[in-house]
Amino acid sequence: MTSPAPRIGIVVTDTAFYSDEDPDHDTPILLDALRARGAAAEAVVWHDATVDLAAFDLLAVRSPWDHPERPDEFQAWLERAAASTRVVNAPATMRWNLDKHYLSDLEGAGIRVVPTAYANSVDDVRAALAAHARVVVKPAVSAGARDTGLFDADDERALELATRIIEAGGTAMIQPEVPELSRGWEKALYLIDGRFTHAISKGALLEVGGGLIGGVYEEHPEQVPAYDDEIAFATAVVQAVQTVTGGPLPLYARVDTVRSRAYGLALLEVELVEPALNLHVAPHATDAVVDALLTAATG
Known part of the structure; x- marks a missing residue:
């Protein structure tokens, strides 16, 4: 039967x-x-x-x-x-991943993360902005570059965006600009059941001054090679997710990385809820x- x-x-x-x-x-x-x-x-x-x-x-x-x-x-x-x-x-893993405070959890588990300040007051924002020349401001709960901007740290629009996020009940994240990101060097590595399948580059998205390049959120995914240390790093990230959450290994994960002079190979985000897998660009991963x-x- x-x-x-x-x-x-x-x-x-x-x-x-x-x-x-x-x-x-x-x-x-x-x-x-x-x-x-x-x-x-x-x-x-x-x-x-x-x-x-x-x-x-x-x-x-x-x-x-x-x-x-x-x-x-x-x-x-x-x-x-x-x-x-x-x-x-797993729903519990997705709930954890919806709030980018998870980066602190992963940093505590030994993963190198781009330095991040979490601001819940205007004073917090001012202190975080004063530490850098140029910054990325975004909400801790967001997707698709919503309410995300790249600013000179003394640009009033940086403070205004962070304040708006906080006044709406959120937490504002302030990160230093990583010049390599502004050159489009972000690399997303995909792991299925903990195993690397492909890597994608989607180019730079943010324009200095708070806007998006071209005025709209538009990715330009291209399949790119991944080096052994990048694959090992991404694998360590998903293993750390399992350790931190106490749940199963994610069935799918997109690990966003950048190799920078200031921070070495570092984690930007790990997307475990609804990452585009870009199977039209990497059909072998299907x-x-x-x-x-x-x-x-x-x-």
């Missing part, structure tokens, strides 16, 4: 959210590949209340990119999903993702 096909939901948002500049490339690729391997796979809009979450063997959170505008609703959805079926990444999803759905 053959086992029924595993039913896998690829968690997205409704198509009206996506733009031509920032489409969800991964979901069509994953759906086709999963179906070719015998799975019953479909896209699931996370805020569609009519979906029976318990009908799925696995829900893989992939592109709910509107969740920063609906944080409480997304947190409630994670709770319902976790009570209904298996979810990847099999690894599908293998991992099938194992999670049937294991």
Whole structure:
């Protein structure tokens, strides 16, 4: 007697959210590949209340990119999903990853992180700005470069942005500019089930003065080589995530790094909620993702 096909939901948002500049490339690729391997796979809009979450063997959170505008609703959805079926990444890990205070946790676990000050008052902001010539200001809870700016530290707009973040109930992060980042040297390494699959460069995003280059958030992903020390570093990051959270090893992770003169090879972010995998740029990684999803759905 053959086992029924595993039913896998690829968690997205409704198509009206996506733009031509920032489409969800991964979901069509994953759906086709999963179906070719015998799975019953479909896209699931996370805020569609009519979906029976318990009908799925696995829900893989992939592109709910509107969740920063609906944080409480997304947190409630994670709770319902976790009570209904298996979810990847683990909901507890995703909750931890939603607030960039996690960088402090990883630094405490021995991971080199770009220096970060967390400001909850205007006095905190002034002190953090005074320590650097040029800074990046952003919220601790954000995505897609929302409310993120690169400024000369004495630019009043830096203080204004940080103050606005705090007055809205958030924490403002202040980091020194890393010149290598402004040259587009950020490198994202992807790990599936803890194993490196590919690396992507997406170019610089921030214009000095608080804006985005070209006026819009637009990535230009290109597959690039990863060196042995970068792969070892990214592997150590996801292992540290498992240690810090006490949860399972993330099924998927994007580890954003920069090699800088000031800080060496350092972590910028680790994205465990909904990173674009850029499978259209690195199609060879599709099999690894599908293998991992099938194992999670049937294991």
